[in-house]
Amino acid sequence: MQKLMVDFIISLDGYASAAGWPGFWGLEGPEYLAFLGEDGENQHTTLMGATTYRVMTELMADVPEDPLADMPKVVFSSTLTTPLTWANTELVTGDAVEAVRELKETSDRPLRTLGSLSLCRSLLLAGLVDRYRVVVFPVVTGASGKERIFDGYPDVAMELVEHRTFDGRLQLLDYVPTVMDGPPGTGS
Numbered sequence: 001m002q003k004l005m006v007d008f009i010i011s012l013d014g015y016a017s018a019a020g021w022p023g024f025w026g027l028e029g030p031e032y033l034a035f036l037g038e039d040g041e042n043q044h045t046t047l048m049g050a051t052t053y054r055v056m057t058e059l060m061a062d063v064p065e066d067p068l069a070d071m072p073k074v075v076f077s078s079t080l081t082t083p084l085t086w087a088n089t090e091l092v093t094g095d096a097v098e099a100v101r102e103l104k105e106t107s108d109r110p111l112r113t114l115g116s117l118s119l120c121r122s123l124l125l126a127g128l129v130d131r132y133r134v135v136v137f138p139v140v141t142g143a144s145g146k147e148r149i150f151d152g153y154p155d156v157a158m159e160l161v162e163h164r165t166f167d168g169r170l171q172l173l174d175y176v177p178t179v180m181d182g183p184p185g186t187g188s
Contacts, residue, residue: 002104003130004047004111006120008149010134015145016117025139029167032135044110047100050077052115057086072109074099076119097126104128121152129177132158136171155180 009024010016018025024032046068048056053075060066066087073089076096084091092099100123103111113120123129162174 002107002110004100004104004113004123004128005044005131005133006113006124006129008120008132008134010136010149011139011141011145012136013140013142013145014148014150015141016115016147016149018139018141018144018146020144021139021141025137025141027137027139027167027169029170032166032170035164035166035172044112045072045074045103045107046112046114047074047076047103047116047119048114049096049116049119050075050080053077053080053084053086053089056114060086074103097122097128100128101126117147117149124156124177124179125154127179131161132175132177134173134175135166136173138169 008016011018011025056068060068069087071088073086074092075084075089076092076099078093080091082091096119100111113123120129157178157180158175159178160173161176162172164172166172
């Protein structure tokens with residue numbers, strides 16, 4: 001059975017992005033970029049929702065050689081139609097949770113998400129997420145932050161299994177999640 005990793009970048013105050021800030025909040029450094037390149041980017045299947053797909057295809061349209069072109073991608077959407085324009089992308093219009101459950105059983109590659117906050121929340125609630133990898137960027141975007149990552153989540157205990165610092169400022173935190181049945185200490 002393949003593993004599923006949810007991969008997020010996040011501001012210190014919990015946002016996925018912020019209005020007026022550049023990508024990676026302008027803080028991507030050489031160590032972090034090298035890590036992204038060495039991290040087996042083409043060795044897994046990327047899962048995403050329609051909004052992330054639209055954003056990424058727009059971004060990749062401006063890149064002369066799409067570094068993600070060879071990576072298998074699966075987009076879950078009831079609004080997109082085939083043919084999709086991004087190379088090696090499959091469209092799934094049915095239940096995302098059931099499709100990912102099947103992919104975990106049948107895929108020959110590990111699975112990772114890209115953005116797609118509501119998809120990630122659904123997969124966690126279904127018990128399909130094996131790891132959470134969060135890279136914390138040292139910015140507070142309280143006034144301009146968009147998309148609070150963990151809003152709407154249940155209580156989740158996280159066991160830290162790896163950590164690393166990039167460029168003296170970015171923190172990678174790799175966790176195994178356990179969804180709690182009730183508030184900690186209640187025994188429920």
